Amino acid sequence: MxxxxxxxxxxxxxxxxxxxxxxxxxxxxxxxxxxxxxxxxxxxxxxxxxxxxxxxxxxxxxxxxxxxxxxxxxxxxxxxxxxxxxxxxxxxxxxxxxxxxxxxxxxxxxxxxxxxxxxxxxxxxxxxxxxxxxxxxxxxxxxxxxxxxxxxxxxxxxxxxxxxxxxxxxxxxxxxxLMRMAPDAVPSERISNSFRRRLKGKERKLQALPGYRYCVATTDAEITRMCDAFFAIKPLRMAAQKLPDVFADPGVEDFLRAACLAPLAEGGHAIEIHALECDAEVIAIFAGVADGQRFSMMFNTYTMSENARYSPGLILMRDIVDHYAGRGYTSLDLGIGSDDYKRLFCKDDxxxxxxxxxxxxxxxxxxxxxxxxxxxxxxxxxxxxxxxxxxxxxxxxxx
Known part of the structure; x- marks a missing residue:
């Protein structure tokens, strides 16, 4: 020093x-x-x-x-x-x-x-x-x-x-x-009823899959399984989009795995992982940081299989919004950038x-x-x- x-x-x-x-x-x-x-x-x-x-x-x-x-x-x-x-x-x-x-x-x-x-x-x-x-x-x-x-x-x-x-x-x-979430607001004030109906229609296709579910990874085994899926899928997704894979940079995978597994004194982990999955595969993953008031997105990916046709990322985002609203959070952001899907949820900046x-x-x-x-x-x-x-x-x- x-x-x-x-x-x-x-x-x-x-x-x-x-x-x-x-x-x-x-x-x-x-x-x-x-x-x-x-x-x-x-x-x-x-x-x-x-x-x-x-x-x-x-x-x-x-x-x-x-x-x-x-x-x-x-x-x-x-x-x-x-x-x-x-x-x-x-x-x-x-x-x-x-x-x-x-x-x-x-x-x-x-x-x-x-x-x-x-x-x-x-x-x-x-x-x-x-x-x-x-x-x-x-x-x-x-x-x-x-x-x-x-x-x-x-x-x-x-x-x-x-x-x-x-x-x-x-x-x-x-x-x-940025999405602002008023305490005690009805779900349609966060995500419109028409958008929810569209997502529900897409989700019916996924609900037919054996073991289909939304989950928040909490155990070391669940977190490791989600990380394994992310680092298997993400390079393929980035290559398909002709984008550089920033997660392949030296040490990044080790950093993210360690932070996902790091328990916090107040509960939860330094990075929280949310996913849609079925018995056959992990369909979509969103991960970010949370502090009791805001959830902030860090990284995400979704399957390369035919199940990608049913907008699993948007369905998962809806589940995440409702999850944190139910816990009394007042805001949620989807990270830096102006991707079109972010504006479906976030109306502010x-x-x-x-x-x-x-x-x-x-x-x-x-x-x-x-x-x-x-x-x-x-x-x-x-x-x-x-x-x-x-x-x-x-x-x-x-x-």
Whole structure:
């Protein structure tokens, strides 16, 4: 572990709203050992404002299996008050990109949302002065980070503003479709009766299959069986769609299997798996993270057999929506991207943003380049003609 004390700038401190000294950042430290930071991380999970993607069990599994294999060094930033009470933890991993040392959120492309773990009472009152102090402290750490590339951050979480939105930012290239679920709403308010009837008609074909059922994997044996099915089907499905198989990247399968099996203290697992199956096969799989208020989709696939004709993915999605609504959840998202099936369920969007923050002189040009590339990517995705052209070109290059 290395550390650096942060002394607040007098001008900034003078302009900040009056607040008890326990609510100010006084120290910023960096930890490179997951075991050393684990007690602080887990304590913040119980007092936190963050998404379920920031759980220790989830991200430590990613770092062990993916981050380490891709030469990414853990850089967990902890900011604390004068009494060394942790106020927030930034779960980052740093690596060299084109000669520049860049720190990004742990989890890579497998997290929909990225956040710091904030002590909720601090997040609720955090000001511009607080996040400026945090950035100043990170800049002075001996970790020698050139750029903070903090992408896919939600503007708000659990009705509180994400304090990192006070730093310079821009809209993310892709949006995240969101379904809001009002407590005690009737099922037709979540999914219309006409859509339910269409799905019920398709499901009758599947119900004729011996042993047809919807299930949530809870035992190690069920989870392992579902993972086996996913990693057998997904490469075939991606190849059929002429898409790259991101699940074949080094360490990804080991990471996902470990996170699916990791039990949480409050019950459930770091990743929850839902499936439609029959005695002959697993027909469809959707998996994601849940925190008592929201379910967030991570990955999915469906059979290559004739049973794919009956929209098993949509049927399973209906079951998942009803499952979490019955447990009192208030929202559900289907991950980053604008696939047509997502709009059948999700009518809103979760605002998400990126920040590319230079910490050194040589990081300035790199941060500008990253920001510009992200803006260009967003422009293409927001322009239908350009998006179709990009998709055509991508498909031609993969033939």
């Amino acid at each position: 290395t550390m650096a004390a942060v002394i607040e700038d007098p001008t900034t401190a003078a302009n900040a709203p009056a607040r008890s000294s326990g609510q100010h950042i006084a120290h910023v430290e960096v930890f490179h050992d997951l075991r050393e930071v684990e007690p602080v991380w887990r304590s913040l999970e119980t007092l936190q404002l963050s998404t379920p993607y920031q759980r220790f069990d989830f991200l430590s599994s990613w770092q062990r299996h993916v981050g380490t294999r891709t030469n990414l060094q853990p850089c967990m930033i902890v900011a604390s008050d004068a009494g060394r009470r942790p106020l927030l933890l930034l779960p980052l991993a740093a690596g060299v990109e084109n000669g520049i040392r860049v720190a990004r959120f742990m989890g890579g492309k497998h997290t929909t949302f990225n956040m710091a773990l904030w002590r909720q009472e601090f997040a609720a009152t955090a000001t511009q002065a607080d996040v400026d102090t945090l950035l100043h402290g990170i800049r002075d750490l001996p970790a020698k980070i050139d750029v903070l590339a903090l992408t896919r951050q939600p503007q708000r979480w659990r009705d509180l503003q994400n304090p990192m939105a006070l730093l310079p930012n821009q809209p993310s290239a892709n949006g995240c479709p 979760e605002p998400i943003f990126d920040s590319y923050l230079p910490l050194t002189a040589r990081g300035r040009m790199a941060a500008f380049g990253m920001s510009s590339m992200a803006r260009a990517k967003r422009f293409v995705k927001q322009t239908p003609a350009l998006k179709r052209m990009a998709q055509t070109l991508r498909g031609a290059l993969r033939r």
